Amino acid sequence: MARLPPKVRAMRFLFKICPRSEWTLAEAAGHYAGSAVDRRDGFIHLSSDAQVRATAARHFAGQEGLVLVALPVDGLDGLRWEASRGGALFPHVYGTIPVTKALWVMDLPLVDGLHVFPPEAGA
Numbered sequence: 764m765a766r767l768p769p770k771v772r773a774m775r776f777l778f779k780i781c782p783r784s785e786w787t788l789a790e791a792a793g794h795y796a797g798s799a800v801d802r803r804d805g806f807i808h809l810s811s812d813a814q815v816r817a818t819a820a821r822h823f824a825g826q827e828g829l830v831l832v833a834l835p836v837d838g839l840d841g842l843r844w845e846a847s848r849g850g851a852l853f854p855h856v857y858g859t860i861p862v863t864k865a866l867w868v869m870d871l872p873l874v875d876g877l878h879v880f881p882p883e884a885g886a
Contacts, residue, residue, distance in 0.1 A: 794859040806855040
């Protein structure tokens with residue numbers, strides 16, 4: 764297994780934002796197979812701690828009923844860091860994610876039109 768770059772090793776979590784109903788289905792199946800967008804693109808879109816707020820604002824603006832799923836930075840099968848927005852590297856998982864890999868799952872409430880992140884998600 765390749766060593767993680769220092770910047771990645773310093774991260775606490777990777778994140779997936781999805782509707783609670785989607786995560787509930789994943790729990791019943793034992794694995795998360797991704798959203799419709801993920802399946803269309805051929806991989807599960809994740810965000811680093813530095814990216815997750817911009818991801819919420821850009822792709823989930825105004826959506827209620829979302830959860831924030833924290834995943835380990837290492838130990839996800841099929842994880843690749845690939846260039847995306849403006850050349851930034853984003854974590855993508857090719858395959859499914861076992862729900863047992865979730866470190867925690869928390870609601871991502873919408874207050875005054877903005878998502879409120881739990882303190883556990885970091886700054």
